[in-house]
Amino acid sequence: MNDMGSEVFARAESTGVSRRDFIKVCSAAAAAVGLPAWAGEKMAENAAKGKKPSVVWLHFQECTGCTESLLRTSHPDVGALILDLVSIDYHETLFAAAGKQIEAALETAKHAGGYVLVVEGAIPKKQDGIYCIVGGKKAVDSLVECAQQAAAIICIGSCASWGGVPSAAPNPTDAVGAPQILKEKGIDKPIVTLPGCPANPYNLLGTVLQFATFGTLPKLDEKARPLFAYGRVIHEDCPRRPHFDAGRFAAVYGDEGHRNGHCLYKLGCKGPQTHANCSLLHFCEVPGAWPIGIGHPCVGCTEQGVGFNVPIHQNLPIDKPTAPMAYPGTNEPQGAVGPIAAGVAGLAIGAVVGAGFVASKKLSKEEEQ
Numbered sequence: 001m002n003d004m005g006s007e008v009f010a011r012a013e014s015t016g017v018s019r020r021d022f023i024k025v026c027s028a029a030a031a032a033v034g035l036p037a038w039a040g041e042k043m044a045e046n047a048a049k050g051k052k053p054s055v056v057w058l059h060f061q062e063c064t065g066c067t068e069s070l071l072r073t074s075h076p077d078v079g080a081l082i083l084d085l086v087s088i089d090y091h092e093t094l095f096a097a098a099g100k101q102i103e104a105a106l107e108t109a110k111h112a113g114g115y116v117l118v119v120e121g122a123i124p125k126k127q128d129g130i131y132c133i134v135g136g137k138k139a140v141d142s143l144v145e146c147a148q149q150a151a152a153i154i155c156i157g158s159c160a161s162w163g164g165v166p167s168a169a170p171n172p173t174d175a176v177g178a179p180q181i182l183k184e185k186g187i188d189k190p191i192v193t194l195p196g197c198p199a200n201p202y203n204l205l206g207t208v209l210q211f212a213t214f215g216t217l218p219k220l221d222e223k224a225r226p227l228f229a230y231g232r233v234i235h236e237d238c239p240r241r242p243h244f245d246a247g248r249f250a251a252v253y254g255d256e257g258h259r260n261g262h263c264l265y266k267l268g269c270k271g272p273q274t275h276a277n278c279s280l281l282h283f284c285e286v287p288g289a290w291p292i293g294i295g296h297p298c299v300g301c302t303e304q305g306v307g308f309n310v311p312i313h314q315n316l317p318i319d320k321p322t323a324p325m326a327y328p329g330t331n332e333p334q335g336a337v338g339p340i341a342a343g344v345a346g347l348a349i350g351a352v353v354g355a356g357f358v359a360s361k362k363l364s365k366e367e368e369q
Contacts, residue, residue: 062121
Protein backbone atom coordinates (compact mmCIF):
# COMPACT_ATOMS: atom_id res chain seq x y z
CA MET A 1 0.00 0.00 0.00
CA ASN A 2 1.27 3.50 -0.83
CA ASP A 3 2.21 6.15 1.73
CA MET A 4 -1.14 7.91 1.43
CA GLY A 5 -3.00 4.69 2.06
CA SER A 6 -0.89 3.99 5.12
CA GLU A 7 -1.50 7.54 6.30
CA VAL A 8 -5.27 7.15 5.97
CA PHE A 9 -5.32 3.93 7.97
CA ALA A 10 -2.89 5.34 10.54
CA ARG A 11 -5.15 8.35 11.04
CA ALA A 12 -8.15 6.07 11.43
CA GLU A 13 -6.32 3.90 13.94
CA SER A 14 -5.31 6.99 15.92
CA THR A 15 -9.01 7.62 16.55
CA GLY A 16 -9.49 4.09 17.85
CA VAL A 17 -10.75 2.67 14.55
CA SER A 18 -9.00 -0.38 13.11
CA ARG A 19 -8.42 -1.10 9.44
CA ARG A 20 -11.05 -3.77 9.73
CA ASP A 21 -13.57 -1.22 11.01
CA PHE A 22 -12.58 1.18 8.23
CA ILE A 23 -13.41 -1.45 5.64
CA LYS A 24 -16.55 -2.32 7.59
CA VAL A 25 -17.88 1.23 7.09
CA CYS A 26 -17.30 1.03 3.35
CA SER A 27 -18.89 -2.42 3.18
CA ALA A 28 -21.93 -1.16 5.09
CA ALA A 29 -22.19 1.79 2.70
CA ALA A 30 -21.98 -0.56 -0.28
CA ALA A 31 -24.59 -2.89 1.21
CA ALA A 32 -26.90 0.07 1.83
CA VAL A 33 -27.03 0.80 -1.90
CA GLY A 34 -27.38 -2.86 -2.81
CA LEU A 35 -23.78 -3.46 -3.93
CA PRO A 36 -21.82 -6.64 -3.12
CA ALA A 37 -19.11 -6.89 -0.47
CA TRP A 38 -16.29 -6.52 -3.00
CA ALA A 39 -17.65 -3.07 -3.91
CA GLY A 40 -17.15 -1.95 -0.31
CA GLU A 41 -13.58 -3.20 -0.43
CA LYS A 42 -13.04 -1.24 -3.63
CA MET A 43 -14.43 1.89 -1.98
CA ALA A 44 -12.03 1.43 0.95
CA GLU A 45 -9.13 0.86 -1.44
CA ASN A 46 -9.89 4.07 -3.32
CA ALA A 47 -10.21 6.03 -0.10
CA ALA A 48 -6.86 4.65 1.10
CA LYS A 49 -5.28 5.75 -2.19
CA GLY A 50 -6.57 9.27 -1.67
CA LYS A 51 -9.25 8.95 -4.37
CA LYS A 52 -11.88 10.68 -2.29
CA PRO A 53 -14.90 12.40 -3.84
CA SER A 54 -14.98 16.15 -3.39
CA VAL A 55 -18.17 17.21 -1.61
CA VAL A 56 -19.71 20.68 -1.37
CA TRP A 57 -22.49 20.71 1.22
CA LEU A 58 -25.02 23.56 1.24
CA HIS A 59 -27.41 24.38 4.08
CA PHE A 60 -30.68 26.22 3.48
CA GLN A 61 -34.06 26.06 5.26
CA GLU A 62 -33.54 23.11 7.60
CA CYS A 63 -32.66 22.05 11.15
CA THR A 64 -29.27 20.42 10.31
CA GLY A 65 -30.78 17.10 11.41
CA CYS A 66 -29.38 15.21 8.42
CA THR A 67 -25.84 16.35 9.23
CA GLU A 68 -26.34 15.55 12.90
CA SER A 69 -27.62 12.07 12.03
CA LEU A 70 -24.52 11.45 9.93
CA LEU A 71 -22.20 12.54 12.73
CA ARG A 72 -23.93 10.28 15.25
CA THR A 73 -23.54 7.09 13.28
CA SER A 74 -21.46 4.60 15.24
CA HIS A 75 -19.89 1.11 15.23
CA PRO A 76 -17.52 2.47 14.03
CA ASP A 77 -17.87 6.21 14.27
CA VAL A 78 -18.62 7.47 10.75
CA GLY A 79 -18.19 11.00 12.05
CA ALA A 80 -14.55 10.21 12.76
CA LEU A 81 -14.08 8.49 9.40
CA ILE A 82 -16.00 10.78 7.09
CA LEU A 83 -12.98 12.94 6.29
CA ASP A 84 -11.10 9.81 5.23
CA LEU A 85 -13.89 8.65 2.93
CA VAL A 86 -14.83 11.91 1.24
CA SER A 87 -13.22 15.31 0.90
CA ILE A 88 -15.63 17.84 2.35
CA ASP A 89 -14.49 21.07 0.71
CA TYR A 90 -17.37 23.17 2.03
CA HIS A 91 -19.71 22.55 4.93
CA GLU A 92 -20.91 25.38 7.14
CA THR A 93 -21.61 23.18 10.16
CA LEU A 94 -18.37 21.19 10.16
CA PHE A 95 -15.93 23.96 9.17
CA ALA A 96 -13.92 25.64 11.89
CA ALA A 97 -13.51 28.67 9.66
CA ALA A 98 -16.17 31.34 9.17
CA GLY A 99 -16.85 34.50 7.23
CA LYS A 100 -14.49 35.27 4.34
CA GLN A 101 -12.39 32.15 4.93
CA ILE A 102 -15.23 29.71 4.50
CA GLU A 103 -16.62 31.61 1.51
CA ALA A 104 -13.15 31.52 -0.07
CA ALA A 105 -13.16 27.73 0.35
CA LEU A 106 -16.48 27.55 -1.49
CA GLU A 107 -15.17 29.66 -4.36
CA THR A 108 -12.09 27.44 -4.64
CA ALA A 109 -14.27 24.34 -4.78
CA LYS A 110 -16.55 25.88 -7.42
CA HIS A 111 -13.54 26.84 -9.52
CA ALA A 112 -12.23 23.25 -9.41
CA GLY A 113 -15.69 21.79 -10.22
CA GLY A 114 -16.49 18.10 -10.56
CA TYR A 115 -17.69 17.73 -6.98
CA VAL A 116 -20.73 16.02 -5.52
CA LEU A 117 -23.12 18.74 -4.41
CA VAL A 118 -25.11 17.80 -1.32
CA VAL A 119 -28.08 20.05 -0.59
CA GLU A 120 -29.66 20.07 2.87
CA GLY A 121 -32.74 22.21 3.33
CA ALA A 122 -35.56 23.74 1.30
CA ILE A 123 -35.25 26.83 -0.88
CA PRO A 124 -37.71 29.73 -0.45
CA LYS A 125 -39.11 31.33 -3.59
CA LYS A 126 -41.32 34.06 -2.11
CA GLN A 127 -40.18 37.64 -2.75
CA ASP A 128 -37.37 36.43 -4.95
CA GLY A 129 -35.96 34.19 -2.21
CA ILE A 130 -35.06 36.77 0.42
CA TYR A 131 -36.04 34.48 3.32
CA CYS A 132 -32.78 32.50 3.21
CA ILE A 133 -29.51 34.36 2.65
CA VAL A 134 -26.11 32.77 3.40
CA GLY A 135 -22.85 34.66 2.92
CA GLY A 136 -24.74 37.55 1.36
CA LYS A 137 -26.30 35.33 -1.32
CA LYS A 138 -29.84 34.09 -1.64
CA ALA A 139 -30.28 30.34 -1.34
CA VAL A 140 -31.64 30.05 -4.85
CA ASP A 141 -28.59 31.82 -6.32
CA SER A 142 -26.09 29.75 -4.32
CA LEU A 143 -27.82 26.55 -5.36
CA VAL A 144 -27.76 27.40 -9.06
CA GLU A 145 -24.12 28.56 -9.01
CA CYS A 146 -22.90 25.43 -7.24
CA ALA A 147 -25.08 23.09 -9.30
CA GLN A 148 -23.60 24.38 -12.55
CA GLN A 149 -20.12 23.16 -11.56
CA ALA A 150 -21.21 19.89 -9.89
CA ALA A 151 -20.82 16.40 -11.31
CA ALA A 152 -23.91 15.18 -9.46
CA ILE A 153 -26.41 16.59 -6.98
CA ILE A 154 -27.76 14.78 -3.93
CA CYS A 155 -30.69 16.27 -2.04
CA ILE A 156 -30.51 14.89 1.48
CA GLY A 157 -33.60 14.97 3.66
CA SER A 158 -37.20 15.80 2.84
CA CYS A 159 -36.61 19.56 2.98
CA ALA A 160 -34.11 19.47 0.14
CA SER A 161 -35.97 16.73 -1.74
CA TRP A 162 -39.45 18.28 -1.86
CA GLY A 163 -39.76 21.07 0.71
CA GLY A 164 -40.24 19.14 3.95
CA VAL A 165 -41.21 21.02 7.10
CA PRO A 166 -40.69 24.54 5.65
CA SER A 167 -43.21 23.76 2.90
CA ALA A 168 -45.96 22.68 5.31
CA ALA A 169 -49.17 24.72 5.08
CA PRO A 170 -49.46 27.63 4.93
CA ASN A 171 -45.87 27.65 3.57
CA PRO A 172 -45.25 31.37 4.23
CA THR A 173 -41.93 31.48 2.33
CA ASP A 174 -43.08 29.36 -0.64
CA ALA A 175 -40.43 26.77 0.19
CA VAL A 176 -39.72 24.04 -2.36
CA GLY A 177 -37.17 21.30 -2.90
CA ALA A 178 -33.93 21.74 -4.80
CA PRO A 179 -35.07 19.62 -7.81
CA GLN A 180 -37.90 22.06 -8.52
CA ILE A 181 -35.55 25.05 -8.51
CA LEU A 182 -33.00 23.28 -10.71
CA LYS A 183 -35.69 22.29 -13.20
CA GLU A 184 -37.00 25.85 -13.36
CA LYS A 185 -33.48 27.17 -13.92
CA GLY A 186 -32.73 24.64 -16.65
CA ILE A 187 -29.92 22.87 -14.73
CA ASP A 188 -29.50 19.42 -16.31
CA LYS A 189 -27.35 17.38 -13.93
CA PRO A 190 -27.75 13.93 -12.35
CA ILE A 191 -29.98 14.41 -9.28
CA VAL A 192 -30.66 11.99 -6.44
CA THR A 193 -33.20 12.67 -3.70
CA LEU A 194 -32.90 11.04 -0.28
CA PRO A 195 -36.05 12.14 1.55
CA GLY A 196 -36.44 11.49 5.26
CA CYS A 197 -36.45 13.54 8.43
CA PRO A 198 -33.61 12.84 8.79
CA ALA A 199 -32.41 10.66 5.94
CA ASN A 200 -30.48 7.55 6.89
CA PRO A 201 -26.77 8.48 6.65
CA TYR A 202 -25.80 5.18 5.03
CA ASN A 203 -28.12 5.91 2.12
CA LEU A 204 -26.09 9.07 1.52
CA LEU A 205 -22.66 7.57 2.13
CA GLY A 206 -23.34 4.60 -0.13
CA THR A 207 -24.63 6.82 -2.95
CA VAL A 208 -21.63 9.18 -2.77
CA LEU A 209 -19.05 6.39 -2.62
CA GLN A 210 -20.70 4.47 -5.46
CA PHE A 211 -20.53 7.58 -7.65
CA ALA A 212 -16.91 8.24 -6.68
CA THR A 213 -15.79 4.62 -7.12
CA PHE A 214 -17.74 3.48 -10.17
CA GLY A 215 -18.97 6.71 -11.75
CA THR A 216 -22.58 5.54 -11.51
CA LEU A 217 -25.62 6.36 -9.41
CA PRO A 218 -28.11 3.86 -7.98
CA LYS A 219 -31.18 3.03 -10.04
CA LEU A 220 -33.77 5.72 -9.34
CA ASP A 221 -37.56 5.92 -9.37
CA GLU A 222 -39.64 8.66 -11.02
CA LYS A 223 -38.94 10.98 -8.07
CA ALA A 224 -35.16 10.48 -8.34
CA ARG A 225 -35.16 8.32 -5.20
CA PRO A 226 -32.85 5.27 -5.13
CA LEU A 227 -34.90 2.12 -5.52
CA PHE A 228 -32.68 0.28 -3.05
CA ALA A 229 -34.03 2.51 -0.27
CA TYR A 230 -37.40 3.71 -1.56
CA GLY A 231 -38.64 0.88 -3.75
CA ARG A 232 -40.98 -0.54 -1.10
CA VAL A 233 -43.29 0.99 1.47
CA ILE A 234 -42.53 0.49 5.14
CA HIS A 235 -45.73 -1.52 5.61
CA GLU A 236 -44.36 -4.30 3.41
CA ASP A 237 -41.40 -5.07 5.65
CA CYS A 238 -42.57 -3.78 9.02
CA PRO A 239 -41.77 -6.13 11.94
CA ARG A 240 -45.34 -5.50 13.18
CA ARG A 241 -46.82 -6.57 9.84
CA PRO A 242 -47.75 -10.10 11.01
CA HIS A 243 -50.05 -8.50 13.59
CA PHE A 244 -51.71 -6.45 10.82
CA ASP A 245 -52.29 -9.62 8.81
CA ALA A 246 -53.71 -11.33 11.89
CA GLY A 247 -55.97 -8.37 12.73
CA ARG A 248 -54.19 -7.43 15.95
CA PHE A 249 -54.01 -3.64 16.47
CA ALA A 250 -53.05 -1.22 19.22
CA ALA A 251 -56.09 0.99 19.87
CA VAL A 252 -54.48 3.55 22.18
CA TYR A 253 -50.96 4.18 23.44
CA GLY A 254 -50.13 1.95 26.37
CA ASP A 255 -52.93 -0.55 25.93
CA GLU A 256 -52.24 -4.29 25.92
CA GLY A 257 -51.92 -4.41 22.15
CA HIS A 258 -49.44 -1.54 22.12
CA ARG A 259 -47.37 -3.15 24.87
CA ASN A 260 -47.34 -6.46 22.99
CA GLY A 261 -46.07 -4.90 19.77
CA HIS A 262 -49.31 -5.07 17.78
CA CYS A 263 -49.81 -3.12 14.54
CA LEU A 264 -49.99 0.67 14.90
CA TYR A 265 -52.23 1.29 11.88
CA LYS A 266 -55.23 2.40 13.96
CA LEU A 267 -53.00 4.96 15.70
CA GLY A 268 -52.40 6.64 12.35
CA CYS A 269 -49.34 4.81 11.05
CA LYS A 270 -48.39 6.10 7.58
CA GLY A 271 -46.28 3.02 6.79
CA PRO A 272 -48.67 1.85 4.04
CA GLN A 273 -47.98 5.04 2.06
CA THR A 274 -44.35 5.71 2.97
CA HIS A 275 -41.54 4.62 0.70
CA ALA A 276 -38.39 4.13 2.80
CA ASN A 277 -36.06 1.45 4.15
CA CYS A 278 -36.31 2.43 7.84
CA SER A 279 -37.70 -0.98 8.77
CA LEU A 280 -34.67 -2.72 7.24
CA LEU A 281 -31.87 -0.21 7.90
CA HIS A 282 -32.18 1.23 11.37
CA PHE A 283 -30.49 4.45 12.43
CA CYS A 284 -26.99 4.55 13.97
CA GLU A 285 -26.79 0.74 13.79
CA VAL A 286 -29.02 0.52 16.87
CA PRO A 287 -31.70 -2.19 16.56
CA GLY A 288 -35.13 -0.62 16.87
CA ALA A 289 -33.87 2.94 16.35
CA TRP A 290 -36.72 4.17 14.15
CA PRO A 291 -40.25 5.42 14.96
CA ILE A 292 -42.14 2.12 14.83
CA GLY A 293 -39.27 0.43 16.61
CA ILE A 294 -39.86 2.63 19.66
CA GLY A 295 -43.64 2.26 19.57
CA HIS A 296 -44.70 5.31 17.53
CA PRO A 297 -46.52 5.20 14.19
CA CYS A 298 -44.64 6.16 11.04
CA VAL A 299 -45.44 9.81 10.25
CA GLY A 300 -44.66 9.54 6.52
CA CYS A 301 -41.75 11.97 6.62
CA THR A 302 -40.38 10.86 3.23
CA GLU A 303 -43.60 11.46 1.31
CA GLN A 304 -44.64 14.80 -0.14
CA GLY A 305 -48.29 15.44 0.70
CA VAL A 306 -48.17 13.06 3.67
CA GLY A 307 -45.35 14.05 6.00
CA PHE A 308 -46.03 17.36 7.83
CA ASN A 309 -49.33 17.65 5.98
CA VAL A 310 -51.57 14.78 7.09
CA PRO A 311 -52.32 14.77 10.85
CA ILE A 312 -50.18 12.23 12.69
CA HIS A 313 -53.12 10.14 13.92
CA GLN A 314 -55.14 10.19 10.68
CA ASN A 315 -55.35 6.86 8.84
CA LEU A 316 -54.44 6.40 5.19
CA PRO A 317 -55.54 3.63 2.79
CA ILE A 318 -53.46 0.46 2.41
CA ASP A 319 -51.96 0.64 -1.06
CA LYS A 320 -49.87 -2.52 -1.02
CA PRO A 321 -51.33 -5.41 1.00
CA THR A 322 -48.51 -7.65 -0.28
CA ALA A 323 -46.66 -10.46 1.44
CA PRO A 324 -43.72 -9.37 3.60
CA MET A 325 -40.12 -9.82 2.48
CA ALA A 326 -37.79 -9.69 5.45
CA TYR A 327 -39.34 -10.64 8.77
CA PRO A 328 -40.44 -13.88 10.47
CA GLY A 329 -44.01 -14.59 11.47
CA THR A 330 -45.23 -13.76 14.96
CA ASN A 331 -45.59 -17.43 15.91
CA GLU A 332 -42.90 -19.31 14.02
CA PRO A 333 -43.24 -23.12 14.25
CA GLN A 334 -40.16 -25.01 15.46
CA GLY A 335 -38.50 -28.10 13.96
CA ALA A 336 -37.73 -29.29 10.44
CA VAL A 337 -39.75 -28.23 7.44
CA GLY A 338 -40.75 -30.89 4.94
CA PRO A 339 -42.11 -30.52 1.40
CA ILE A 340 -45.72 -30.93 2.52
CA ALA A 341 -45.28 -28.28 5.18
CA ALA A 342 -43.70 -26.00 2.58
CA GLY A 343 -46.73 -26.42 0.36
CA VAL A 344 -49.08 -25.69 3.23
CA ALA A 345 -46.96 -22.63 4.06
CA GLY A 346 -47.41 -21.40 0.50
CA LEU A 347 -51.16 -21.65 0.85
CA ALA A 348 -50.96 -19.93 4.22
CA ILE A 349 -49.02 -17.02 2.77
CA GLY A 350 -51.69 -16.60 0.11
CA ALA A 351 -54.34 -16.62 2.79
CA VAL A 352 -52.43 -14.06 4.85
CA VAL A 353 -52.12 -11.72 1.87
CA GLY A 354 -55.83 -12.08 1.26
CA ALA A 355 -56.55 -11.45 4.92
CA GLY A 356 -54.35 -8.37 4.81
CA PHE A 357 -56.25 -7.05 1.82
CA VAL A 358 -59.60 -7.69 3.51
CA ALA A 359 -58.36 -6.06 6.72
CA SER A 360 -57.19 -2.99 4.82
CA LYS A 361 -60.54 -2.63 3.08
CA LYS A 362 -62.41 -3.06 6.34
CA LEU A 363 -60.25 -0.50 8.11
CA SER A 364 -60.64 2.00 5.30
CA LYS A 365 -64.44 1.64 5.46
CA GLU A 366 -64.35 2.08 9.24
CA GLU A 367 -62.42 5.30 8.87
CA GLU A 368 -64.88 6.62 6.28
CA GLN A 369 -67.85 6.05 8.64
